[in-house]
Structure formats: C-alpha cells, structure tokens
Amino acid sequence: MEKIEKNLDKIHQDINTLKLAYEPKIIAVSKQQSIESMKLAYNYGQRAFGENYLQEGLTKINELKDLQIEWHFIGPIQSNKCKQIAEHFDWVQTIDRLKIAQRLDQNLINKKLNICIQVNISDEESKSGIMLDDIDTFIKSLDQFENLTIRGLMAIPSNTIDQDILKEEFNRLKLKFDQIQRSRNYFDTLSIGMSADFRLALECGSTMIRVGSNIFGKRNYD
Numbered sequence: 777m778e779k780i781e782k783n784l785d786k787i788h789q790d791i792n793t794l795k796l797a798y799e800p801k802i803i804a805v806s807k808q809q810s811i812e813s814m815k816l817a818y819n820y821g822q823r824a825f826g827e828n829y830l831q832e833g834l835t836k837i838n839e840l841k842d843l844q845i846e847w848h849f850i851g852p853i854q855s856n857k858c859k860q861i862a863e864h865f866d867w868v869q870t871i872d873r874l875k876i877a878q879r880l881d882q883n884l885i886n887k888k889l890n891i892c893i894q895v896n897i898s899d900e901e902s903k904s905g906i907m908l909d910d911i912d913t914f915i916k917s918l919d920q921f922e923n924l925t926i927r928g929l930m931a932i933p934s935n936t937i938d939q940d941i942l943k944e945e946f947n948r949l950k951l952k953f954d955q956i957q958r959s960r961n962y963f964d965t966l967s968i969g970m971s972a973d974f975r976l977a978l979e980c981g982s983t984m985i986r987v988g989s990n991i992f993g994k995r996n997y998d
C-alpha cells in the first residue's frame with residue numbers, strides 16, 4: 777500500500793472506533809499537493825477534495841476532469857473570483873459576507889451551489905467568519921439567493937492544542953448548529969475538525985472533517 781492509502785485507512789479506522797451513529801464525510805484538503813497524490817487518494821475511494829486557492833484549484837479541476845470528484849472551496853474569497861468559483865466548485869465553505877454570496881448566486885446558471893457559513897468561534901479579531909450571535913440574521917439574509925443551498929456551518933477553531941478550549945468552541949458551535957437545523961431543510965453539515973483535532977470534533981458532533989496533512993503529508997510552505 778502507498779503511504780497515502782495507509783493514511784486514509786488509518787483515518788477510516790479512527791472514525792470506526794468512535795462508533796458514531798452516522799458516517800461523517802471526509803474532505804481531502806489537497807492545497808499544495810500534487811495531482812499524483814490526489815489520484816492515489818481517489819483510487820483509494822476518496823471523492824471529496826478541498827482547495828484554498830482559486831488558480832491552483834482550477835488547474836487541478838481541469839487536470840482531473842475525468843474523475844468523479846466533488847470540489848470544495850475552503851479558502852478566503854475575493855469578489856472578483858466569484859464567477860469562476862461558482863462555475864467550477866460544488867461547495868463553498870467560507871461564506872461570511874453577503875456580497876460574496878450575492879456574486880456567487882448571480883453567477884450560477886442552471887446550477888446550485890452548496891454553501892457553509894464560516895463561523896468565528898475563537899473570537900480572535902483577525903479571523904474570518906460570522907460571530908455566533910450574528911448567524912441568525914446572516915442566514916435569513918442569505919435566503920434571498922435561490923441558487924445557494926445553505927448546508928451548514930464551518931469553523932476553524934483557536935490555534936491551540938488545549939483540548940478543553942477546542943472542546944468548548946466545538947460545543948458552542950454544535951449547540952447553534954442544532955438550533956438552526958430544527959427549522960431548516962437541507963441544513964445537515966457541521967464542518968469542523970482538521971488533521972490535529974478531527975477525532976475531538978467528531979465526538980462533538982462534526983459531520984464533515986477537512987483533513988490535509990494527515991492524508992498527504994506536510995505541505996511545503998508551512
């Protein structure tokens with residue numbers, strides 16, 4: 777077995793030992809990773825991939841266009857990039873501005889785009905994302921966009937290995953997620969958990985984990 781297949785195997789095993797009532801979705805975060813690595817993951821059975829940078833993502837989408845891949849955009853979005861993101865991606869997980877949602881919606885022709893609202897759960901000034909208290913209002917304002925399907929919430933927690941802090945942040949998000957889900961169709965996605973914390977995130981109710989380095993190895997720039 778190749779390293780990447782072993783890594784994916786290990787992640788699936790880890791998930792199995794948690795004995796969850798549902799099967800969480802794994803997004804293979806492939807930024808800065810090669811097409812060859814992505815093909816290995818695909819051959820293992822991985823179908824959803826996440827990219828942070830538009831140009832890199834578009835190149836890969838083109839090179840892998842014969843494969844049945846579900847593409848997730850998980851990076852910051854500039855408004856002049858919305859047209860191409862709308863055209864080429866299946867999901868956008870980093871919605872935190874009305875203007876961006878509007879631009880995406882305008883550029884969708886005969887296509888729906890799944891979106892997650894990015895939430896700021898760490899309260900750090902610099903982070904992107906909507907504050908928990910502002911989510912209800914923000915979601916209502918997104919309802920006008922008929923081509924966007926609001927699938928859930930996404931967050932990047934505090935940059936810490938302190939399990940108590942992470943758990944507290946995940947739990948707050950899960951409470952909000954449950955509350956919103958009670959009154960909304962299609963709202964089924966809680967996208968939390970990365971390489972370092974996906975087990976904890978799943979124990980806290982994550983339905984979608986975004987795993988990069990644990991699948992592909994270290995990226996060259998970080």
Ligand SMILES: *Cc1c(COP(=O)(O)O)cnc(C)c1O
Pocket residue numbers: 805807828850851932970971972986987988989990
């Ligand atoms: C890079 C990235 C990930 C994956 O991070 P790893 O620690 O490599 O698993 C997940 N989510 C987002 C938004 C990212 O930018």
